[in-house]
Amino acid sequence: MQFKRTALALVFLAIAGCGTSTGAAQQPPAPGYPVTVSNCGKDITVQRPPSRTVVMNGGSVAEVSTLVALGLGDRIVANSQSYGASDEPGRAEAIAKLPTGGIKLNDQMDIPREAMLGLRPDFVLATYGGGFDGSRGFATREDLGAIGANTYVPAKMCGTGGKQTVEDSYEMIRDLGRIYGVSDRAERLIEDSRRRIAQVEARVKDKQKPRVMLIIPGMDMGAGDFSSVGAQGIWNDIIARAGGVNAFADSAPQLFANLSKEQLAAAQLDAVIIVNYQNPDPNASATKLYDQFPQWAAAKAKRHVVLSDSIYFGPNNATAVERIAALLHPAQ
Secondary structure, X not given: OHHHHHHHHHHHHOOOOOOOOOOOOOOOOOOOOOEEEEEOOEEEXXXXXXXXXXXXXXOOOHHHHHHHHOOOHHHEEEEOOOOXXXXXXXXXXXXXXXXXXXXXXXXXXXXXXXXXXHOOOOEEEOOOHHHHOHHHOOOOHHHHHHOOOEEEOOHHHOOOXXXXXXXXXXXXXXXXXXXXXXXXHHHHHHHHHHHHHHHHHHHHOOOOOOEEEEEOXXXXXXXXXXXXXXXXXXXXXXXXXXXXXXXXXXXXXOOEEEEOHHXXXXXXXXXXXXXXXXXXXXXXXXXHHHHHOOOOHHHHHOOEEEEOHHHOOOOOHHHHHHHHHHHHOOOO
């Protein structure tokens, strides 16, 4: 568990920048190719749809979930991303069936350099720029480019900062759609998400905005008693679109706030989002919070929702918006 926590912490800190990639092996381009996308300040040129994809861990399922949603699971030769849970029916099971490449992961629960190169990938997805940091024992973008493998990191996880929004999920979906030659599927996913979110926004736009706390129970992200309370992150945009406001959005400049019990006790909270990350009983985690802070309006009403992958980057942000809106603004 501690290894997983460490991996997740590394993702959210996103402290490493992105390197360069030298492009795919020199072969004649496939029809409709080459395709070039900008990633982490560099251009990636793909000569054909990747067929030997490796998905690194970093505590995320955004990348592998997007590939599965785009119908590209058969392009994956090794996947190390898994929450064991998903807000999309059948998604966790589909991810569990993907090949892992038989790789022994390192102490960061990710794929070490030699094992990565031995997989002979033509495309590697990392959750954050540090996934290609040679000082951490990973294959660099240059290492992978030398064997004909391109590399990709979601834009806001390159280490350049900036507020994360649902639009960043769409950018990743669109990029991967272009790279794999399935732009039509990508655009359908994006348009469906936009439509669903717009319907929610129209319903809640004139309603009062309840104050919400997002927390990953049991996750240690710092020194505070409650160090896994969401501060900055894509969830702020998701909560806003659902008609609420993150009560702790201004409590820290980074993704998570390190809060004391006293700070939580003084907070006015109308609802809680429990993020299910390897949690055997997330509802019990909510009950524990209610017992600790019975003064919260959220505790008095026992108002919470359990979410897993839809609250992060990926193809299912509309599900999070819908479920949070149903909690905050139930239909009359």
